[in-house]
Amino acid sequence: MYIPRHFEIRDRDEILSFVETHAFxxxxxxxxxxxxxxxxxxxxxxxxxxxxxxxxxxNPQHQDIENQQVMVTLEGPHDYISPSWYSVQGVPTWNYQAVHIYGQCKVSTDTNKIISIIETLTKKNEAKFETPWVAQYPASMLGAIVAIDISIDELQCKYKLSQNRSDLDRDQVIAQLDEAGSRGLATAMKASRH
Incomplete structure (x- = not known):
């Protein structure tokens, strides 16, 4: 992905935290x-x-993905940025956060591996509920899916959050995003200032 220097994130811990938070x-x-x-x-x-x-x-994708270099793209909050929000002239743009991951893919039909992945995903996503649902999967369901492992060979991360604008412009963009209900992006912009 094209990443101008002022939008590039290199801190591996920051990138992996983003991956865990925005994992779809x-x-x-x-x-x-x-x-x-x-x-x-x-x-x-x-x-x-x-x-x-x-x-x-x-899904035919799994048929020839074994040992193939694949790319995974993940994105965080994003929204349109109007130039009318700036104190000085600008152009329409889009603010966003994105990670691209490159790696070799492995496919597995091992039932224990599939169960482990599904149960971990379920527990992670059910944790926010007062009474989490507990997974119980019949063998026929488990036989209908394959596990995917992707080694992380390269991480690319871009936070395009108006870092190329003045503090005043960034504050105005944050205020407009908050007002429009795009609070996730506004929060990301605030956090990027530290």
Whole structure:
């Protein structure tokens, strides 16, 4: 991805924290000579070297993804930025946060691995509920999916959060985003100042 210097994030811990927080993204590979994308939730392995996920066996992407270098894209809050929010002239733009991950992909039909991924994803996402749902998966359901492991070979991270604008312009953009209800992006912009 194109990353001008003032939008680039290099801190690995910051990037991996973003990956854990914004873990729904696109698994991009080639299938039969064409680009192919599947939108799935990902998990970061405990040692933070691998992305884990699963896809349906009926999804043709898994048929030729083994040992292929793939790309995963993840994004955070984003929104349109009007030049009318600036104190000095500007152009319309879009503020956002994005991570691209490149790595070698492995596919597994091992039932224990599939159960581990599904249970971990479920626990992570059910934790916010007062009475979390407990997973129980019949063998027929487990046989309909495959596990995906992607080694993290390269991380690219871009936070385009008006860092190229004055403090006054950034404050005005934050205020407008808050007013418009785009609070996640406003919060990200505030956090990027520290």
């Amino acid at each position: 993204g696109q698994l991009i590979s080639t299938h039969q000579g064409r680009l192919y994308s599947t939108h799935i939730p990902f998990l970061l392995s405990d040692d933070k070297t691998t992305l884990l996920g699963h896809v349906a066996k009926n």
